[in-house]
Each structure stands twice: as C-alpha cells, then as structure tokens.
Amino acid sequence: MTMNKQLLCLLLAGGLCAPLQAERLTSEPIQPIEPASFDEPEKIELGKKLFFDPRLSRSGFISCNSCHNLSMGGSDNLSTSIGHNWQEGPINSPTVLNSSMNVAQFWDGRAATLQEQAAGPINNPKEMASTHVLALDVLRSIPQYRQEFAEIYGSDEIDIDRVTDAIAAFEETLVTPNSRFDQWLKGDDQALTQAELEGYKTFKDIGCTACHNGPAAGGSSFQRMGVVEPYVTDNPAEGRVAVTGKDADRFSFKVPTLRNVELTYPYFHDGAHWKLEEAVDLMARLQLGRELEKQDIDNMTAFLKTLTGDQPDFSIPQLPPSNNATPIPVPFAKE
Amino acid sequence: MTMNKQLLCLLLAGGLCAPLQAERLTSEPIQPIEPASFDEPEKIELGKKLFFDPRLSRSGFISCNSCHNLSMGGSDNLSTSIGHNWQEGPINSPTVLNSSMNVAQFWDGRAATLQEQAAGPINNPKEMASTHVLALDVLRSIPQYRQEFAEIYGSDEIDIDRVTDAIAAFEETLVTPNSRFDQWLKGDDQALTQAELEGYKTFKDIGCTACHNGPAAGGSSFQRMGVVEPYVTDNPAEGRVAVTGKDADRFSFKVPTLRNVELTYPYFHDGAHWKLEEAVDLMARLQLGRELEKQDIDNMTAFLKTLTGDQPDFSIPQLPPSNNATPIPVPFAKE
Numbered sequence: 001m002t003m004n005k006q007l008l009c010l011l012l013a014g015g016l017c018a019p020l021q022a023e024r025l026t027s028e029p030i031q032p033i034e035p036a037s038f039d040e041p042e043k044i045e046l047g048k049k050l051f052f053d054p055r056l057s058r059s060g061f062i063s064c065n066s067c068h069n070l071s072m073g074g075s076d077n078l079s080t081s082i083g084h085n086w087q088e089g090p091i092n093s094p095t096v097l098n099s100s101m102n103v104a105q106f107w108d109g110r111a112a113t114l115q116e117q118a119a120g121p122i123n124n125p126k127e128m129a130s131t132h133v134l135a136l137d138v139l140r141s142i143p144q145y146r147q148e149f150a151e152i153y154g155s156d157e158i159d160i161d162r163v164t165d166a167i168a169a170f171e172e173t174l175v176t177p178n179s180r181f182d183q184w185l186k187g188d189d190q191a192l193t194q195a196e197l198e199g200y201k202t203f204k205d206i207g208c209t210a211c212h213n214g215p216a217a218g219g220s221s222f223q224r225m226g227v228v229e230p231y232v233t234d235n236p237a238e239g240r241v242a243v244t245g246k247d248a249d250r251f252s253f254k255v256p257t258l259r260n261v262e263l264t265y266p267y268f269h270d271g272a273h274w275k276l277e278e279a280v281d282l283m284a285r286l287q288l289g290r291e292l293e294k295q296d297i298d299n300m301t302a303f304l305k306t307l308t309g310d311q312p313d314f315s316i317p318q319l320p321p322s323n324n325a326t327p328i329p330v331p332f333a334k335e
Numbered sequence: 336m337t338m339n340k341q342l343l344c345l346l347l348a349g350g351l352c353a354p355l356q357a358e359r360l361t362s363e364p365i366q367p368i369e370p371a372s373f374d375e376p377e378k379i380e381l382g383k384k385l386f387f388d389p390r391l392s393r394s395g396f397i398s399c400n401s402c403h404n405l406s407m408g409g410s411d412n413l414s415t416s417i418g419h420n421w422q423e424g425p426i427n428s429p430t431v432l433n434s435s436m437n438v439a440q441f442w443d444g445r446a447a448t449l450q451e452q453a454a455g456p457i458n459n460p461k462e463m464a465s466t467h468v469l470a471l472d473v474l475r476s477i478p479q480y481r482q483e484f485a486e487i488y489g490s491d492e493i494d495i496d497r498v499t500d501a502i503a504a505f506e507e508t509l510v511t512p513n514s515r516f517d518q519w520l521k522g523d524d525q526a527l528t529q530a531e532l533e534g535y536k537t538f539k540d541i542g543c544t545a546c547h548n549g550p551a552a553g554g555s556s557f558q559r560m561g562v563v564e565p566y567v568t569d570n571p572a573e574g575r576v577a578v579t580g581k582d583a584d585r586f587s588f589k590v591p592t593l594r595n596v597e598l599t600y601p602y603f604h605d606g607a608h609w610k611l612e613e614a615v616d617l618m619a620r621l622q623l624g625r626e627l628e629k630q631d632i633d634n635m636t637a638f639l640k641t642l643t644g645d646q647p648d649f650s651i652p653q654l655p656p657s658n659n660a661t662p663i664p665v666p667f668a669k670e
Contacts, residue, residue: 054404059417072654078395266663274659275659314651315650316406317406319406319407321407322412322600331421331423
C-alpha cells in the first residue's frame with residue numbers, strides 16, 4: 001500500500017502529498033517516532049550486555065530484561081513483576097520501549113532520568129535484591145567488562161554511574177519508529193483502515209489527547225487516576241504524592257505511553273486489566289466521564305493497535321564469563 | 336596468527352599443512368564441531384520464538400532460555416535452577432549448546448531426543464509448572480503462531496509434538512564451531528599456546544579422553560561419578576538407575592560435554608564446584624586415581640578454555656502478543 005501511495009504521489013507530481021504530510025505533522029497531537037541515532041556503538045553494546053546480565057541480581061537469575069523483556073514489548077506482560085525469591089512486585093512494570101521520551105521514570109516519576117532509574121531495581125530488595133557494592137564487585141572481577149569500560153570511559157574503573165550510563169545509552173536506542181500510524185502521519189493515506197481512522201477521530205474528539213500526546217502518545221505528564229469516577233483497585237500505590245509530598249498528587253501517576261500498547265498488556269499501574277477494550281472503556285468513563293458505544297471502543301482499540309512500531313532488532317548479547325574472582329550468586333540463601 | 340599460518344601453507348605449496356591437518360582430524364580423540372545447516376529456516380525461527388516464550392510456563396515468567404540462557408553458554412550458571420515459585424531445582428541445568436550431539440538428554444538420559452526433552456520442563460511442577468494442555472491453549476489462541484505452524488506443518492493444528500519438534504529444530508542449530516582447539520585440529524599450529532598443548536597432552540595421557548571424546552568432548556556415554564573414590568555431595572540424585580532400574584547404574588550420569596566449559600560453570604550434576612581447576616583436580620582423583628601437580632591442572636584448565644567456540648548469533652525473537660482469548664498467566668496463585 002505504501003508503494004501505491006508513493007506511486008500516486010509521483011504521478012501527482014508532489015502537488016498533493018507533500019502539503020498533506022506537512023499539515024499532519026504539525027497539526028496532529030501525536031508526532032511520529034524517529035529512529036534512534038547510534039553515536040556511541042561501543043557504549044550501547046556494553047549497555048546491552050549489562051541490561052541482559054542477571055549477575056546484577058543477588059540470585060544471578062534476574063536481569064533488566066526479565067521484567068522489561070525486549071521480546072515482549074519491553075515489559076513482562078504480568079500484572080506486577082516477579083522479584084527476588086518470587087516476591088510479588090508492588091506495581092506493573094512499565095515498558096522500556098520509548099522510555100527515553102518520558103518526562104521522568106517510574107510510575108511516580110521518582111527518577112528524573114533513565115540513568116537514575118537503572119540504579120533502582122539492582123538494589124531494591126523486592127526486585128534484583130543485590131547491592132551496588134556487590135553488583136560492582138561482580139563486574140570489576142570480569143576482565144572483559146573492565147576492558148570495555150576502559151575503552152569507553154578512559155579508565156577501567158567501574159562505578160554505578162558508569163554502569164547506569166551505559167544501560168541508559170542502550171535504552172535510548174529502544175525506540176519503535178515506523179508504526180502504521182506514523183506512516184499515516186507522514187502522508188500515507190493507505191496506512192490506516194477506515195475503522196482505525198474513525199477510532200483515532202473519537203480518540204481526539206473525546207479528549208484522550210489531552211494526556212496521550214506527543215511522539216510517545218503519553219509519558220509527558222502526571223495525571224490523577226480517576227478524575228470523574230474513582231479507579232477501584234486493591235493496589236496500595238499512591239503515585240506521585242510519594243515524591244512531592246503534596247496531597248494534591250495523591251493517586252496521580254505518570255501517563256503511560258500508548259506506543260506498542262498492543263504488546264504491553266496488562267494495563268494501568270496495577271496491571272489489573274488485560275483487555276485493551278476494557279482499558280479504553282474505563283479511561284473514557286473515569287477520566288472523561290464518557291460512556292462509549294461498543295463500536296467506538298472497537299474502533300479506538302483498532303486505532304491503538306496501529307501504534308505498534310518496529311521492535312528492537314539486535315543480536316543477543318554474549319556475556320563475558322565469571323571467573324574464580326567473581327562473587328558467586330546466592331539464589332536460595334536463607335535469610 | 337591464522338593468517339600467518341595460512342600464508343605459510345601457501346608458501347610451502349601445501350606440502351606440509353594438508354597432511355598434518357588430515358592426520359590430526361583422524362588421530363585425535365576429539366573432532367571439530369561443524370557449523371549447523373539451516374535446512375528449515377521457518378521451523379528454526381518458530382522454535383526460537385517458542386524457546387524464548389515464557390507463556391509456556393504457568394507464571395508467564397520462565398522460558399527455556401531462563402535456564403538455558405543463550406547469552407551465558409546455554410546454561411544458567413547456577414548450582415541448580417530456579418523453578419516456578421522460586422523452587423530449588425534438583426540438579427544442575429546442562430548446557431543446551433551442542434546438546435544435539437548427546438547420546439540422550441538430561442543427566443540420567445531419560446529423554447532419547449531433544450524433542451522428547453523439550454516436553455519435560457513445560458509440565459514439570461518444579462520447573463515451568465504448566466501443563467501441556469494449558470501451554471497448547473496459550474499457543475492456539477495466538478493467530479500468528481497458528482499461521483506459522485500452518486506454514487511449516489501444513490495445518491494450523493498445534494500439538495505438543497509439533498511444539499517440541501520446532502524447539503528441537505532450533506536447538507539443533509546451537510552448535511559452537513571454530514573454537515581455538517578446532518582451529519588447531521584443522522591444522523593451525525599457532526592456534527594453541529605451549530601451555531594449552533601441554534594441558535591437552537596431559538588430558539589424553541591420564542585418560543580423560545576415555546569419556547570426554549568425540550566432537551562434543553563428552554555427551555556420548557554414561558559413567559559412574561566417582562570410580563576410584565566416591566564423589567561427596569548432598570545432592571540426592573542417583574543418576575541413570577532411575578531410568579534403567581539396574582543397580583549397576585546407581586550414581587551413573589551422562590558425561591557432560593566439555594565444549595564451552597569455561598562458560599558453563601558451576602560444574603558436575605550438583606553444580607557444587609565453581610572453579611574449573613577444582614573440577615579438573617577432582618575428576619583426576621575420583622575417576623582416574625591421579626593426583627595432579629598444580630602446573631598440570633593449570634595447563635589442562637588452559638586447554639579446556641580453548642574449547643569455547645563461536646556462540647549462537649541471532650536476533651532476539653519478537654513474540655506474537657497474547658489477545659483476549661489467551662489464558663492469563665498465574666504467577667502468584669495460592670495453591
């Protein structure tokens with residue numbers, strides 16, 4: 001279909017398509033995602049290894065990729081994550097895809113940057129349950145890691161800032177351009193079906209784009225969960241108030257990106273809803289006071305599925321082996 | 336160094352190198368590993384997805400790759416594996432690399448083929464803890480999987496034989512050719528250092544090759560663990576007797592491959608020994624009644640590290656998403 005459209009554009013000698021494209025790019029509340037640049041390939045490669053290395057956890061079993069699985073939309077597709085010793089996590093694991101576009105990291109925004117975020121799970125006793133001291137001891141014991149740090153940072157010192165800097169550099173590459181919606185934004189009228197276009201129109205008309213806007217269709221603000229009606233959940237998370245201390249921020253969470261939302265089920269901070277139709281229906285009711293017809297819900301769901309972009313495509317990393325100096329993982333120690 | 340050697344061969348007009356190579360290939364007890372052929376790329380691609388798909392487990396968290404991690408020598412580098420609900424596994428997880436060369440699968444050889452093996456962990460309550468019925472329901476609910484099965488097997492029926500056939504086809508590609516030892520076997524005299532060659536000589540002289548032979552340097556027979564002296568362990572596994580019922584097979588285990596042994600720590604069926612030097616020393620004592628000098632142990636360890644071959648190199652798979660018809664994983668259900 002793209003080919004046909006391009007052919008048509010050629011036939012029309014640019015008289016129609018170029019202005020149309022420019023108009024959509026400036027007038028629509030969602031902008032296309034651009035491919036990542038790869039300025040520092042060595043750092044990205046190192047960050048990829050660290051992202052996949054379970055030796056950053058106490059058990060030697062849990063890596064960043066365990067809960068932000070890059071084969072599964074950068075998420076774990078569980079309501080809340082499984083942490084060290086099979087502990088039940090407190091909140092749904094947000095996708096790492098396009099997370100560089102977020103105003104801040106975590107549902108409550110307690111980390112300002114990807115680098116700051118990456119330090120958190122490593123020493124969270126309910127997640128990877130290591131300590132920064134132990135994780136760094138593991139990495140420092142491995143000559144291949146030391147060599148890579150030396151080549152990238154000018155010395156073979158391995159500290160948490162360098163580790164998280166490399167992980168963040170890798171995560172910044174995890175963008176998902178070229179969704180069908182982006183193809184449409186860039187001028188390909190054939191990229192979306194009528195139902196998808198109608199879903200997008202309703203999405204705008206009822207006000208979803210007040211929060212779900214920008215390239216990531218979200219991630220740019222904190223909003224109260226349950227504006228018109230309260231959101232019913234047994235999850236105790238209170239959201240942004242934990243960071244600001246302001247009562248007005250109670251139950252305010254970062255608006256999640258809708259990019260790849262087809263892949264990042266289950267939905268909301270408690271991961272309590274598995275069906276996208278259900279999430280659409282609930283958001284319309286609770287945030288906007290709108291009761292949608294089934295046809296509108298179906299069309300909006302169809303539209304949302306056009307936000308699935310090109311997924312990360314890279315070779316699985318090969319981790320440098322431990323050696324006799326490497327601290328041994330402790331998966332089953334009795335406390 | 337390979338280049339220099341090849342240049343030398345050219346200069347000598349083939350008068351020396353070709354016969355040397357042929358002699359090593361026929362006379363040495365270990366043969367080179369050849370690259371895998373890729374006759375059925377679609378089936379291999381499907382098998383790769385299934386290998387990485389945690390939805391084959393009850394929790395939605397554990398995949399084949401969790402315990403046979405292809406970023407870590409096809410193993411989990413833990414003494415015994417972590418199963419559903421963080422259960423402690425009964426035995427060390429053997430590497431999946433070069434496992435197609437094994438005489439049988441599992442430490443006790445209870446599965447004759449890779450296909451038969453692949454069915455085991457899915458419904459083992461201590462491992463992935465699903466059932467074949469549930470795992471198949473998950474896969475059948477996903478149209479992209481059904482389509483791939485239809486293209487490969489001629490109909491979109493998904494049964495356990497087809498699932499394990501595809502996983503086995505992928506696993507058959509997980510061979511590791513081109514180790515430095517194989518380069519030496521094929522005639523490159525510069526591929527090994529003097530210490531590594533001396534280690535290999537000792538390895539043969541004291542009799543290790545009685546069991547560790549063939550392309551995989553192991554995997555071809557069952558042997559009693561502790562021939563001369565008993566192996567001390569608190570692991571209750573009894574080995575091959577569980578399959579044959581013969582008392583003579585008590586404490587007999589499949590000889591593990593030594594390919595990539597540098598990557599597949601910790602060692603032995605109980606995963607109790609983390610240092611390769613320790614494993615070498617113990618094997619010489621317990622199996623062969625030999626007390627090795629430190630220099631011999633170091634040389635043999637250096638030789639063993641030359642058995643690390645090219646690791647699997649492929650793009651991370653993208654798993655087709657679940658949908659409203661897909662059974663939801665149950666990671667935290669109270670029994």
